[in-house]
Amino acid sequence: MIKFSDRLLKIDRRIIYSLLAIAIIIPIFFPLNLPVKITDEVRGVYNEIDNLPPGSKVLVVYDYEPASRPEVDPMALAVMRHCVRKDLKVVGISYLELGRGNGENIFNMIQSEFEEKGKHLVYGEDLAYMGFKPGRSAMILNLGKDFKGTCVTDYRGNDAYSMPILEDIEGLGDFEYLVCLHDDSSVSIWILYGFEIVGIKIGACCTAVMAPGIYANLDAGQLTGIVGGLKGGSEYEKLLNYRGMATSGMDSQTVIHILIVIFILIGNFSYLAKEHYLKKEQMR
Amino acid sequence: MSFFKRRLPLLIVLFTGIVMMISYYVPHKPFSQFWDGANKWYMLIAGFTMVLGVVSLVRNHYRKIRQGKQGFGYSIVMFIAMIVTAVFGVIPHSESSPIWGNRSGSVFMWIFDYINTAAAGTVYSLLAFYIASAAYRAFRVRTLDATIMLITALIVMIGRVPYGEMFSDFLTNSIGKGLVFLRLDNLTSFFLNYPVVATRRAITLGLGLATISTSLRVILGIEKTYMGGD
Amino acid sequence: MKQWKFLSLALFISMFVMIYPGIGAQTPVELKIPTGLEVIDTPSDSGESLLLKWPKMENESIQWSYVIYRSSSPDGEFKEVEKIESSKEYGSDNPQWFGFDKENANFHVYKVSPVWEMRDLVLRSWGGKEQTTQERVEPLKTYYKIGVTDGEQTLIGKEVVSGIPKENWYRRDRFNGNIILIILFAIVITFILHAQRNPNLFLRKIPGIDAVDEAVGRATEMGKPILYSTGYYDISELSTICSVNILAHVAKKVAQYDSRLIVPCKYPVAMTVCQEVVREAYINAGRPDAFNASDIFFIAGEQFSYTIGVDSIMVREKPAANFFLGTFAAEALILAETGATTGAIQIAGTDSNYQIPFFIVACDYCLISEELYAASAYLARNPQLIGSLKGQDAGKMLLFFALIVGTLMVTIGVFFPDAEIFNIIKQFFTVR
Numbered sequence: 001m002i003k004f005s006d007r008l009l010k011i012d013r014r015i016i017y018s019l020l021a022i023a024i025i026i027p028i029f030f031p032l033n034l035p036v037k038i039t040d041e042v043r044g045v046y047n048e049i050d051n052l053p054p055g056s057k058v059l060v061v062y063d064y065e066p067a068s069r070p071e072v073d074p075m076a077l078a079v080m081r082h083c084v085r086k087d088l089k090v091v092g093i094s095y096l097e098l099g100r101g102n103g104e105n106i107f108n109m110i111q112s113e114f115e116e117k118g119k120h121l122v123y124g125e126d127l128a129y130m131g132f133k134p135g136r137s138a139m140i141l142n143l144g145k146d147f148k149g150t151c152v153t154d155y156r157g158n159d160a161y162s163m164p165i166l167e168d169i170e171g172l173g174d175f176e177y178l179v180c181l182h183d184d185s186s187v188s189i190w191i192l193y194g195f196e197i198v199g200i201k202i203g204a205c206c207t208a209v210m211a212p213g214i215y216a217n218l219d220a221g222q223l224t225g226i227v228g229g230l231k232g233g234s235e236y237e238k239l240l241n242y243r244g245m246a247t248s249g250m251d252s253q254t255v256i257h258i259l260i261v262i263f264i265l266i267g268n269f270s271y272l273a274k275e276h277y278l279k280k281e282q283m284r
Numbered sequence: 285m286s287f288f289k290r291r292l293p294l295l296i297v298l299f300t301g302i303v304m305m306i307s308y309y310v311p312h313k314p315f316s317q318f319w320d321g322a323n324k325w326y327m328l329i330a331g332f333t334m335v336l337g338v339v340s341l342v343r344n345h346y347r348k349i350r351q352g353k354q355g356f357g358y359s360i361v362m363f364i365a366m367i368v369t370a371v372f373g374v375i376p377h378s379e380s381s382p383i384w385g386n387r388s389g390s391v392f393m394w395i396f397d398y399i400n401t402a403a404a405g406t407v408y409s410l411l412a413f414y415i416a417s418a419a420y421r422a423f424r425v426r427t428l429d430a431t432i433m434l435i436t437a438l439i440v441m442i443g444r445v446p447y448g449e450m451f452s453d454f455l456t457n458s459i460g461k462g463l464v465f466l467r468l469d470n471l472t473s474f475f476l477n478y479p480v481v482a483t484r485r486a487i488t489l490g491l492g493l494a495t496i497s498t499s500l501r502v503i504l505g506i507e508k509t510y511m512g513g514d
Numbered sequence: 515m516k517q518w519k520f521l522s523l524a525l526f527i528s529m530f531v532m533i534y535p536g537i538g539a540q541t542p543v544e545l546k547i548p549t550g551l552e553v554i555d556t557p558s559d560s561g562e563s564l565l566l567k568w569p570k571m572e573n574e575s576i577q578w579s580y581v582i583y584r585s586s587s588p589d590g591e592f593k594e595v596e597k598i599e600s601s602k603e604y605g606s607d608n609p610q611w612f613g614f615d616k617e618n619a620n621f622h623v624y625k626v627s628p629v630w631e632m633r634d635l636v637l638r639s640w641g642g643k644e645q646t647t648q649e650r651v652e653p654l655k656t657y658y659k660i661g662v663t664d665g666e667q668t669l670i671g672k673e674v675v676s677g678i679p680k681e682n683w684y685r686r687d688r689f690n691g692n693i694i695l696i697i698l699f700a701i702v703i704t705f706i707l708h709a710q711r712n713p714n715l716f717l718r719k720i721p722g723i724d725a726v727d728e729a730v731g732r733a734t735e736m737g738k739p740i741l742y743s744t745g746y747y748d749i750s751e752l753s754t755i756c757s758v759n760i761l762a763h764v765a766k767k768v769a770q771y772d773s774r775l776i777v778p779c780k781y782p783v784a785m786t787v788c789q790e791v792v793r794e795a796y797i798n799a800g801r802p803d804a805f806n807a808s809d810i811f812f813i814a815g816e817q818f819s820y821t822i823g824v825d826s827i828m829v830r831e832k833p834a835a836n837f838f839l840g841t842f843a844a845e846a847l848i849l850a851e852t853g854a855t856t857g858a859i860q861i862a863g864t865d866s867n868y869q870i871p872f873f874i875v876a877c878d879y880c881l882i883s884e885e886l887y888a889a890s891a892y893l894a895r896n897p898q899l900i901g902s903l904k905g906q907d908a909g910k911m912l913l914f915f916a917l918i919v920g921t922l923m924v925t926i927g928v929f930f931p932d933a934e935i936f937n938i939i940k941q942f943f944t945v946r
Contacts, residue, residue, distance in 0.1 A: 013417040013855070020416050034446035037469065066396065067404035067818050067844075098816060100386070101396040108388050134331075138323035145562050149650050153637070156387060157377075159647045168595065170627040184843050185866070208444075209844065213868050216481045216488075231444055254445040256412065261441055263420045264434065271424050309692055311560035312681040326750070330783070337782030340812040347808065355830075376643065400816075407818035411844060414851040414876075422875040484867050487883045489913055491865055494884035496695070497702050497906040498752055501891075506706065506898045509759040509890055510749075510791060 002281075005274035008266060016263065023259045027251035034254055036247065041218065042235040044225020045203035048177055049079070054087035056176040057169065059200075061190065062094040062103035068183035068207055069102060074233040074246035075205040076102070076181050080110045082240055084121065089165050091175070092129040093151070095139065095186055100132035104155055123156075124163045131155030140193040144172045173198040177224075183207045187214060191222045205232065229253075294505040301503030341366075369395055436475060443472030546571060547669045548580065551660045553677035556625060557611050558688070561681035565611070566658055567623045576601045580622065581661040581668065586629040588657050588674050597663075598624055609941050610687035614934050628656040628679055653679045690942045701912070702905030709901025717900055722861050722879035723760075723889050729859045730767040733834035739774040740764070741833040743824055743849070744788065745840020745864070746817065748781040752887070753865045757840040758784075758791055759890035760863075764837060765795035769804060777810040778827060780820045785812045821845035825852045838862040838877070839886060842869045850876035863889065916943070 049058065060079060064072045083090045092103040107129045111121050121127055130151045133139050142150040147169050148160040160166055168174060178200050180187045187204045194200045201224050204214055208229025217223045227236055230253050233246025300322070307319035345359035373392040377385025386392045425431045442448040452467035464470070501507035552567045566582060578600040583592035605611075605618035612618045631651040638644050655678045661670035685692075709715055733740045742764060744757040761777070768775045775792065779785035789810045796805040813823035825848065828836065836853040838846070839862065846862075846869035853860045854876050862873035863881025873880045881889060884906075891899030920943055927936030 011420070016417050016420060017413045020413055024412070035449070036446065037449045039469075039473070065404065065817055066401035067408035069401055070405060070409075098400075101393060101401075104386075104388055104393070105397070135323060135327050138327070142320075145560075146650055148648075152635075152647055153645070157645065159645060161648045173625075185868075207844075209868055212476050212480050213484060215476050216484055219477065219481055250446070254447055256416075257441045257445045258447060260416050260419050261438055263416060264423045264438065267420050267423065268425050268434070271426075309685050309688055310683060311558065311685055312683045316560045316681065330748070333782045333786075334815075335782075336786055337812040337815065340782065340785060341814075344808060344811050404816065404818040407822050407848065408844060410848050414847050418847065418851060418872070418875045487867055487870075490884045490910065491887075493698070493906050493909045493913065494865075494887035495752055496698050496909070497902045498756060498887045500699060500702055501899065501902050502752075502755065506896075506902065507759065507890060509762045509894070510755050510787060 002274055002277045005270040005277070008270035009274065019259060020256065023255045024252045027255050028248070031248060032251040032254065034251060036234050036238045036250070038235050038239060039232075041226040041228070042232050042239070044218070044223070045079075045179065045205070045227050046082070046225070046236060046239045048201060048203055048224045049082050049086065049088070049179075052086065052088055052176050055089065057089045057091060057165070057174070058083050059172070059175040059178045060090055060092045060103075061178065061180045061182070061186075062092060062099040062106070063096050063186040064102060064181055064183040064207070065096060065098045066102065070245075070249070071207050071229060071233075072181050072183060072205065073102070073106065074230070074244050074249070075227050075236060076106045077109065078233060078236040078240055078244065078246070079179050079181070079205060079227075080106060081113075082236075084110060084114055084119070084126075085240075088176075089125075090127045091165060091169075092127075093143075094130075094132045095136060095189075096184075097132055097134075100155065103129050103131070124154075124158065125165055128158075128163055128165045129155045130160070137189050137193060140172075140189055141197070144193060144198040147171055147174070171198060172200050175200060178202045179205060181205045183210065185210070185213070187223075188217070191217055195222050203227070208232075290508075290511065293511055294508065298503060298505060301499070305503075338366075439468055440472050440475055443468035448472070544573075545578070545662060545664050545667055545669055547671045548660050548662050549671065549673065551658070551671065551673050551675050553658060553675040555677065555680045555682075558682050558684065558686040559679070561653065561679045563625050563627055564656070564658075564677045564679050565623055566626055566660070566675075567605070567621055568660055569621045570604070570619075571662075574600050575664070577664055579663050579665075580624075581663055581670075582624065582626060583659040583661065583670065584626065584629065585657045585659075586654055588676070590657075592657070592659050592670075595626065596624065598622070600662075609937070614937050614941075616932075626658065628653040628677075630654065690944070697912070698909045701908050702902050705905030705908060706898050706901035709897040709904065713897035713900075715897070715900050715904055717892060717903065720881065720885055720889060720892050722863060722881045722885070723892050725859070725861055725879050726760075726764060726893075727767060729835035729837075729861060730764065730771055730773060732859055734771040734773045736834045738834035739776050739831055740768060740835045740837070741824070741827060741831070741853075741858075742775060742777045742837040743840065744777070744779065744784055745838070746780065746843050746845070746866075747841045749784045749787050751841060753841040754784055756887050756890055757863075758787055760837075760839055760893065761788060762791045762795050763890075763893045765792040766799050769796045769799035769801045772801070772804065774806075775809060776827060776831065776833065778813045778820070778824050779811065780813065780815060782812050785810060817843065817845060821848050824849055828852050828856050828858070832856050833858050836860045838864070838873070839881070839889075840864065841866050842873075847872040847876060853877075 052058070060076070060083075062076070080090060092107060094100045094103050107127060111123065111127070114121055131154060133151060135142070139150060148166055151160045153160060154163065172178070172194055178190065178194060180190050180202060182204065183206065187202070187206065190202055195202050202222070203224050204217075205227040206214065206229075208231065211226055211228030211232070214223065214226060218226055227233060230246045230249040233244070234250040237244040237247050303315065303318055304322060307315040310316075341362075345362050348356045348359045369392065372384060372390065372395070373386055375384040377387045377390060382389050383391050419437075423430075423434045423437060425434060442451070448468040452469055455463045455466055498507065548568055548571055550569045554565045554567060556563045556565050576599075580598045580600060581594055582596045582598070584595045585592040603622050603624050605621045605623045608623060609618075611623070631654050632648040633651050635647050635649040636644055637647060655676055657674050657676045659671055659674055661668055663669075730740060742761055744754050744761065747754050749755065749758070765775055777788050777792065779788060789807055792810060793802075793805050793807070796802050814820045827833075829852065833856070836858045838849055838860070842849070842864050843866065846864065850860060850862060850873055860877035861879045862877040863886040864870060864873060865883050865886055867883070870880065870882055888903050891903050920939065923936055923939045927933065927940065930936060
């Protein structure tokens with residue numbers, strides 16, 4: 001028995017990896033269609049966007065690297081779809097060098113998706129993407145004072161001063177809401193220079209690993225809500241009444257969570273069993 | 285030599301540190317200009333330092349190829365990738381030649397979408413496998429503390445997925461409303477909102493003080509190891 | 515008499531009939547033009563905004579919105595710049611400008627931008643393509659009007675006010691932070707001076723740092739290299755500076771033991787600084803010939819390219835000891851787990867809250883948050899550095915005290931919403 005417990009405790013990590021890979025792949029082909037319950041954190045972002053009057057301007061920040069696209073892109077798409085459905089005007093910007101392409105992709109996808117549905121979105125009037133702007137905290141501080149002067153041109157090289165969507169925008173405070181899509185701690189800098197100095201309301205859409213860290217900001221009223229990981233993304237998709245990439249990804253995530261819990265339980269039972277039999281042997 | 289290598293850099297640190305600190309509280313010229321100027325200078329210098337990186341990268345990989353070290357073929361791939369990406373990204377986009385530049389449909393964006401994103405996503409996804417194996421090894425009921433951590437982790441892991449909610453619904457609807465405090469989703473929210481926030485705040489406060497104290501050490505020149513001194 | 519009774523009853527009924535339609539329904543409030551508009555310079559700013567102030571109107575309805583109009587000349591076209599709900603933007607919402615006077619709830623205040631003098635800026639891209647944009651030069655005298663709307667009708671005031679923003683000499687709204695900073699600085703400096711007089715101050719053990727000798731010794735015995743990563747950020751971040759400080763000590767030990775140190779870097783500037791620090795450490799250890807600059811190199815600025823680069827070094831070179839000290843993001847566990855599979859002794863330390871659990875699980879030793887910042891002082895045993903750590907601890911006690919007092923005050927303040935003292939204390943701890 002001790003030998004068996006020992007073997008379980010020293011299980012080859014490749015076996016764990018293989019089981020995990022199977023657990024990820026199977027739900028992709030055979031969806032579980034699990035129910036999604038909406039949490040207050042996600043509703044905090046949804047309601048804020050939903051209550052904005054048509055024509056309001058929202059700044060969407062693409063602060064995530066390409067590696068996080070599978071997790072953050074579904075949220076980015078959901079937020080953009082929500083904004084367009086509500087006839088809001090969306091301006092995008094990126095604080096990360098490698099985040100620039102993500103914004104461009106999402107803007108193109110949204111534009112062509114709504115074009116197919118018969119809603120023509122005019123670039124520069126209904127939406128605009130400013131691209132990556134360097135300088136990190138200094139850049140955000142400058143956006144607060146002079147948005148167009150800091151951006152100068154958009155991602156496509158158009159003059160920021162000649163874009164109708166930015167006509168009334170002087171500083172960050174002229175946007176009604178800011179949605180920060182991030183996979184690092186950049187939201188804390190947007191809070192510091194955006195919420196605290198300019199007073200703009202912020203909603204965070206982040207990877208699951210970052211979410212627990214920003215609950216303190218939610219608690220302090222610095223964020224209106226948090227859409228965290230695929231779970232948050234699936235809730236947002238449910239609020240918008242469609243099954244997107246986040247909802248289907250949640251099936252795999254659920255199975256993985258259960259599998260890891262089973263691994264932990266097996267590991268602990270083996271550990272306790274080994275301890276028990278060792279003690280027994282010592283008693284003898 | 286000692287003046288240029290030690291004293292002058294320390295004086296620059298002292299001057300810049302103090303002026304930047306004053307600039308935070310004095311929004312008037314010349315401090316406001318210094319603040320903006322310093323930020324712009326930093327951005328410019330940081331851009332030029334990329335040259336240092338490229339030189340280091342080229343030198344290292346060139347040496348590997350020249351010496352025919354094991355895996356030198358990857359160094360050749362690195363050179364090809366670097367040159368192709370740089371050339372296609374730097375030459376500006378135009379309507380007549382849409383393959384250049386960084387707009388949608390350009391070669392640069394193709395590389396970004398189908399090579400960079402895919403490769404980076406693959407490395408990132410390793411995290412899931414490593415978390416599983418690390419959890420299997422680390423979560424053991426060795427001590428009371430470890431047991432509390434294990435139970436909390438299990439609750440949060442199950443509470444964050446729909447099965448947790450289904451289990452909680454079963455508890456409250458079938459067994460009894462009195463068990464509402466055992467709902468895993470509520471317990472998860474409780475853990476994330478209170479104990480986690482409290483510990484993170486404590487760590488953040490400690491870190492804030494450490495930052496102030498370390499900054500002061502650097503500005504006053506007490507801490508100069510990073511300049512190669514003792 | 516009967517007639518009088520009849521007449522009074524008839525009068526009462528007729529009055530009731532006249533008043534009846536109004537019972538239960540709100541009397542519509544007549545929309546009036548707001549008056550008393552003033553423009554003042556925004557206190558404590560760098561001369562980029564103005565404050566518009568106007569008294570709260572009598573019978574102000576929550577359905578109304580105020581509309582602000584702006585122009586660069588008194589006779590020019592006034593353009594709408596902002597619409598503000600009448601229930602928002604009171605003087606009392608901005609105690610950093612107006613204090614805690616109860617009268618502040620009787621006027622509205624709103625921060626507005628001036629019109630700027632602009633100049634053309636020509637951007638030339640590679641290939642000779644030119645594009646003209648604009649750049650701000652300085653704020654001009656700007657004219658404002660105010661109006662009010664109920665959604666259907668809009669009334670615009672005749673009053674025109676003007677102003678030019680001015681730069682201020684002090685951020686009064688940051689006074690609280692300034693005071694706290696001065697107190698903390700004073701505490702740290704006092705302890706540094708105290709430590710110079712009494713160098714034998716007690717410092718609690720940091721096991722991760724004590725294990726540096728063991729790790730370097732083990733690597734020497736095994737004839738394998740040591741890997742050191744300074745993390746996710748450039749040298750401009752304090753965590754990287756602290757990591758470089760520890761690197762200097764590790765490099766000195768490596769030079770003394772005649773082992774090999776590999777430092778893969780994510781940023782070119784950090785790489786140059788690491789090269790200098792390690793070179794100095796080798797010189798100080800009396801072994802300048804053993805220094806190899808090509809062991810300290812740049813891998814990639816992209817997170818996962820760097821991660822996989824470091825991972826592959828770990829797999830190929832199989833270092834006997836890995837040091838991960840600095841700020842780390844998602845790559846933390848990928849690095850630490852790969853290191854664990856190669857059987858290396860691993861010492862990690864990070865100030866990034868999110869990654870501490872991963873390092874604790876996968877590494878042999880982990881410096882938690884501020885320990886990373888303290889490590890250099892701990893290693894150097896320099897009285898001044900140790901004094902600053904003691905000052906830090908004293909600052910922590912002060913914060914602890916402030917937390918308890920603040921929590922008590924805010925809790926008691928709930929029962930006395932009008933008491934000024936509680937508001938002052940709350941504002942004192944609000945960062946701007």
